[in-house]
Amino acid sequence: MLYMKDGGKRTPAGRAVSTLIVAIFRLNGRLLVSGDRLVASLGLSSARWQVLGAIAFAPTPEPVARLARNMGLNRQGVQRIVGELAAEGFVELKDNPHHRSAKLVVMTAKGLKAFDAALRLQTPWVNMLGDGFDAKSIEKAGKLLDELRQRLERSADAADD
Numbered sequence: 378m379l380y381m382k383d384g385g386k387r388t389p390a391g392r393a394v395s396t397l398i399v400a401i402f403r404l405n406g407r408l409l410v411s412g413d414r415l416v417a418s419l420g421l422s423s424a425r426w427q428v429l430g431a432i433a434f435a436p437t438p439e440p441v442a443r444l445a446r447n448m449g450l451n452r453q454g455v456q457r458i459v460g461e462l463a464a465e466g467f468v469e470l471k472d473n474p475h476h477r478s479a480k481l482v483v484m485t486a487k488g489l490k491a492f493d494a495a496l497r498l499q500t501p502w503v504n505m506l507g508d509g510f511d512a513k514s515i516e517k518a519g520k521l522l523d524e525l526r527q528r529l530e531r532s533a534d535a536a537d538d
Contacts, residue, residue, distance in 0.1 A: 466488075469483050
């Protein structure tokens with residue numbers, strides 16, 4: 378049971394979300410440690426792998442600020458990682474025809490090779506993690522998490538207005 382001193386004001390759904398958030402925090406920590414171990418031999422960390430993934434799955438080259446926004450992270454953190462990746466030849470920064478100072482982040486051949494290798498390492502790992510679970514249940518959990526993310530984004534957008 379999650380320790381709460383809220384005078385019982387949380388709804389059942391609110392209590393369940395609170396418990397889920399704690400579980401997500403714990404899972405995130407484990408995922409980062411496991412991911413770091415998985416891709417260390419490639420010169421990557423979980424954070425670097427995540428940034429390479431954002432670049433790889435973007436439909437067009439993006440500047441750091443947009444990559445960060447799409448990842449739900451702050452620009453400064455992503456900028457630091459992009460700087461490290463660029464210094465080691467995993468990405469390069471190219472001129473942006475739409476903005477003079479916001480360079481576009483593009484994966485190099487070295488970055489693509491490392492990202493592809495990371496995905497090959499990930500396959501047996503995610504298969505092991507999913508073993509024994511119903512794929513539809515996992516998809517349903519993913520939809521719930523995506524809806525929670527969207528609600529957080531909407532509430533942040535409303536707060537910014």
